[in-house]
Amino acid sequence: MTPPPDRLRSAPARVRRSRPSAVTHEDRRRTFPAVVPWTGEETATTWWGREWTRALEESALDPARLARGRAYARRGLVDAITITPGRITAYVHGSRPRPYRTRIGLRVLGDGEWDELLAAAAGPEYFSALLDKDVPRALAATADLLPGPGDLIPDCSCPDDGFPCKHAAALCYQTARLLDEDPFALFLLRGRGEREILAALIRHDSTGGPGPAGGAGTGEGPRLPTVPADTAGALHRPVGVLPPPFPVPAHPGRPPAGSDEPGAPDPLALDLLATEAAHRAHALLTTGADPVAGLTVWEDTVRLAAAHPGAGLTASTRTLYRDLAGAVGRTATELARAVAAWHQGGRAALAVLEEPWDPPAGPFDRAGPALAAAGLPAFRPLRNRLSTPAVQLRLGRDGLWYGYESDPGREEWWPRGTPDTDPVGAATALLGP
Template identity: 65%
Template sequence: MTAHRHRTSRGDTPRRPDDRRRTFPRLAPRSGDDAPAASWWGDAWVEALEDTALDPARLARGRSYAGRGHVDAITVTPGRVTAYVHGSRPRPYRTDIRLRTLGDEEWERLLDIAAGRPDHIAALLDKDVPHALADAAELLPAPGDLIPDCSCPDDGLPCKHAAALCYQTARILDEDPFVLFLMRGRGEQEVLAELTRRNAARSAAERATAQRIMAERTANRGSMGGRSGAGGQIPPPLLATVPAASVLAARSLPALPDPLPVPPHPGRPPVYPEAAGAPDPLALDLLATEAAGRAHTTLRTGRDPLTGLTPWQDAVRLAAAHPGSGLTASTRALYTALARATDRSPTDLARAVAAWRQGGLAGLTALEEEWDPPAGPFDRARPALIAAGFPDGPAFRPRHNRLSTPALQLRLGRDGLWYGYESDPGRDDWWPRGMPDTDPVGALTALTGH
């Protein structure tokens, strides 16, 4: 995403780069008897949703989804609220709520009203929204202002996933009403900085007016107005100072605090909204989840779990961690991209994923490596199969670390485990199947089911 700088309408107060994007973690489930919102502005948000809903049943299901915690982390940007909402399918749905942002003239009116009332500024700092301020520039949505959009096939207005997102957003608004300002176009720090500037300018103007009135009164009394301190002039306030010696004096720093304990589970990544020219948000979510798990393991064990993996092995690991079996559009796209990046075919990757899911890195090694095991367990495997009564036992033929029939194969890995494979007879197209075992009889039993 292209970085850019933004200034307020007056052009003199830069905002923080992340001030117009905030992500709130998934809210904890709560009882269905609780009210959707606890503040009057949260109630107004819910009413804007419910007054335009066409199906009360969808609203009820959305409220149930929200109460059960089906809404993931919520990201708020100007004019948009985004989250993934879990429904009846394994993959969550991407859900958006859009609303109009305020224009420059509306912001000017809103900020002027807020800066002119010290009680308004105090209320905002106390996480409260005065009614008069909210009404000044239509800060709260009216019926029809909230436009839902969801990747689910339901064309309801709203669907239950969008309704769930609206109900959870009301809880966020309860805790932080500055989210209302962000939805309408400006972040908290940006608004507070502009209010501070306007309040300072207003105070300076009032002070100048007071000085002028006092000077005029003094002049009317025939006082001397040209000397310092005469004419009713108010001296500027003294600035606080610090002696240079105290700054430069040697001092010892306190000991660093103990490191924080490692959390029991990796954190959840933020939600990545779609943006023109940006990577696919689900691909970013996958990479962020992988990075969080890797960092958590490194913190917990002091060792990077992926040290030593080749790009191909890491691509197989990433694909194996993705849910599904290659039948969904997102999984096919992932397999195609990873296969192209490693100069392999999607079929090669799918076979390698099956081996990784069978035995991790050792399973992938068993797929790709032929080697000559020492005398011992390998030599005893074929007699053990015959003694166990497998009808295919005598048909297994040894080659390097593999025992094969036309349709079944056992491979001895360097980790001492036997890995099962199957192929259509005569095709020599072997695919990993079953669970590995230290005993060839157990591995063949897992492969054949008897």
């Protein structure tokens, strides 16, 4: 979805970048996590959030698309939102499996507008309001901080040519809720980050002008009083009690969708790794133990492949198998067989698949007569394995019997069934009673 031609022609003239200043990249780029689904018709609670939605709704050409966008936002279909000067970007889920890349553009304020805004904001009543995440109306009017009708320029990778499409509308509505919580996101969208603004306000208060970051001052101003580091360290002030940690969430979070632009990393691989990292971090927080500690590279590769739902059944997951197996010098078939063993019994079952061994006298010797007494076919012993042409039992070092199946005469054994302490039980699960 792209704006109508008249808006495309006017957009370059509307977006004017302010003069660069010495700021960090992190201050000029912020990513906000996806907001959980919400209920109710109200999309914004602050006056500036409502003004934001009004600018969207008064320029929209189709109220029906706005309603669908509002429903998308309420259902939590907008992923993490990234804000940089002049642009809001997010992935919005729609009717297809891969989400749409959606953007909202807004003109960046010029240096002169920023000088006026900072000069007004340096007043004590406005400064304290900003620190409390509040935006006085008079301050916002100083430099037209809030957008008006037609100021928001939407763009989306979906085929809908509406202005805006429902995905862009959903992003706007979700942004309004974000601005309710952190109005500094609006300042960033207009060109300057929170730390940059606060530093400029402090300089303005100490020098009587906005200083170099505001684009007007040239001198350094009077030096602020300082304390030598060794003197500060010798004060030995008592350390206060730290607040209790935040409660651990009940479930790991969902990672944002990866980019589908040409040359970007594979979104499926990124999703797999991000989901894996989230589950591993959640396990560390809840149990204090790392579930991956002690695994070899091959074991961890099998575990990763086994954790992917539906692995091996689609073209994308077959590609995943091929890439994972190739990275460790194995074939996709070897990985698929190892995943079957991992599903059967985890790390212990993988060892049974790949490590034949000679069990001591005892349970293994008694297994043959027990199987014969149960009326099951004759099993041929070899090391820790008992085999018929189609079924095989393997004794693990953990004392469990693991079932395997193969097409007769092919000797291509695949793990099947659930491990059992009784060889008769393991065999019956494969052969039937």
